[in-house]
Amino acid sequence: MSGVELSFLPVAGVQLATGAAGIRYHGRDDLLVLALAPGSSAAAVFTRNAFCAAPVTLARQHLATTAPRYLLINSGNANAGTGERGLVDAQASCAALAELTGCLSEQILPFSTGVIGEPLPVERLAAALPELLTRLDVSAWSLAARAIMTTDTVPKLVSRQFELNGQTATVTGIAKGAGMICPNMATMLAFIATDATVAPALLQRSLEQAVAGSFNAITIDGDTSTNDSCVLIASGALGNPLIDHAESAEYAALQTAVDAVCLELATAIVRDGEGATKLVTVRVEDAANVAEARQVAYTIAHSPLVKTALFASDPNWGRILAAVGRAGVTDLDIARVQIDLGDVRIVSNGGRSPDYTEAAGAAVMAVAEIVIRVILGRGAATAQVLTCDFSYDYVRINAEYRS
């Protein structure tokens, strides 16, 4: 774990504390509680994996019942694939925190990340809570970002500010995730808070829009997790007039800040992808529709052959071309397809571009951030996916780590 101090801005109305419950890891924090001021709104999106984890099921139920007062998060154990017992354990965790804080179980949202299929050690988790609650503080975001890490090598913590009715509002968020990353709703875990006052429906709308362009547009290995959850809190501590109109300048300012925080956190996840040495943007343009553009982008981003070529810094564009060709685009006219690596045109008219040189391709591939641009020549739709390469370390981490 890095000792680097992360810079961030606290969010009034949101207090945090971390603790070491010894759930799986030793000598590090693995438990996080966020305490939300009364009157806070919460929005959330969750994994679409049918085998969603017990805490995902319970958090969904609780959120549908009432506004949350606490988020309870543990790392080291996903409480997924744990059947009926998993649900009982998640409920027991919430009940323990509810009893200590005097709120209802339904006012607590539980989240877990880590190994799948092991029972959650509820007693150890509950035992760590009393001392942890004595340390709730608005300034513990950096500790929080570390407490939720699993195979992550760096904590992910991002802040933005924006002007709201003459005041300065803040959006701060943390995220974790390095493998089993192909979110289909949200990444494994991300928690974002603002001190603005926002109507719940608009908060949900804002989160969904931000997630579509950030956490839902990244992939490390194509494996959508069982535990993906992303929460956006609005504490209202700023005291601004309620944002309740989607066409307002205030909502637009909030959206810009939430978008920026989500995109920066999502980018940090890909950059920290298991074994990753390169950050790769796959951009598909001039598609007939967005679904088709995404399909081509994900086919490239998931191709083990493309990913290993990226690791080798090999401008092996034949593999990109083969991935485009097998992406299932109906009646693709390959003569109209163009492929660029950075600012180098490598494919035009279905074959190698006449101007292309291996040296030019190699120069682009040598850098740490690469843009693959595919122009389909079929329409006006665009999609973009962030991904990383496939290295020896990806295999090592996933052959050694029981996730």
Added chain:
Amino acid sequence: MSGVELSFLPVAGVQLATGAAGIRYHGRDDLLVLALAPGSSAAAVFTRNAFCAAPVTLARQHLATTAPRYLLINSGNANAGTGERGLVDAQASCAALAELTGCLSEQILPFSTGVIGEPLPVERLAAALPELLTRLDVSAWSLAARAIMTTDTVPKLVSRQFELNGQTATVTGIAKGAGMICPNMATMLAFIATDATVAPALLQRSLEQAVAGSFNAITIDGDTSTNDSCVLIASGALGNPLIDHAESAEYAALQTAVDAVCLELATAIVRDGEGATKLVTVRVEDAANVAEARQVAYTIAHSPLVKTALFASDPNWGRILAAVGRAGVTDLDIARVQIDLGDVRIVSNGGRSPDYTEAAGAAVMAVAEIVIRVILGRGAATAQVLTCDFSYDYVRINAEYRS
């Protein structure tokens, strides 16, 4: 290349010769010609990759025009992603062989495998043909299996015999492929011949059926090649009465033999998958329909997390469960899902099976051939996919090899 002698049965009416054209490799054969007796029938299936290689385009055209007399195959260069020039080069290769043999260019089917995007060195290829043609022989199958290899570590050659009207008929085939293997029609290259006399339409039907259960049900890395081609030749040299009725016992006997040869070749390809240490059968049962069963099977077979766990011999069933959950099955009731690893039930009722022990799971994972069985509890459809694990060597091979 192994020095082991492969056992096989020659096919009357089919002669072969190999040569070293120095297309990319040095000190080994990289050129193969199959000469077919007059009156031979041919059936073929090709890649569905939109960026199909020039030889695939040309072979399709030639096959639609007339019955082939020669197959011309090179390794080391795929002649894919080569645009208009690729087509000219493939035509020139056929023309060279046509001139030497006195047949029409259209009677030659060209096939290429190897690096994508480099021009085919037609002159070197043509220069090697005259001497090669002096050595055409029915017994060169073993040399042929070696000449078409790229990253393959072993040649793939399979023979079967079957009774036909009191005579013994033979089916012999070769295949190559170790990476970019997720055939969508056929594997990279496979050539199968029988001496039986078979009506062309039935030959095509037989091949398509055999391919569906063999080459089209394997995956190494999910990357469908630009060059996949599979050809079945019936030389008719046996002189049996024409097989022209799909309900006949003769057709059934042929189908059984062709199925067996294709499945054994396809299995050999997976076993020789780049960096593979394990042969894995993913079998999905009780699905609502075959498409759904295939979707779940391929999601598991393509999951980098499942594949690295297989490499580590780690019974990490949570990754299998997560793959099932994200496979996109509508309204999946996870309480009905069961997952077996070999003969060990690991998941039932949406969670770890009560009888499951880590020791039992580890014992199954320790062997070289593993069956993952997923029972969806939704219907009666089944699908099966063969795959392999993901190892350091997969990354090494694909980071080092320009394919």
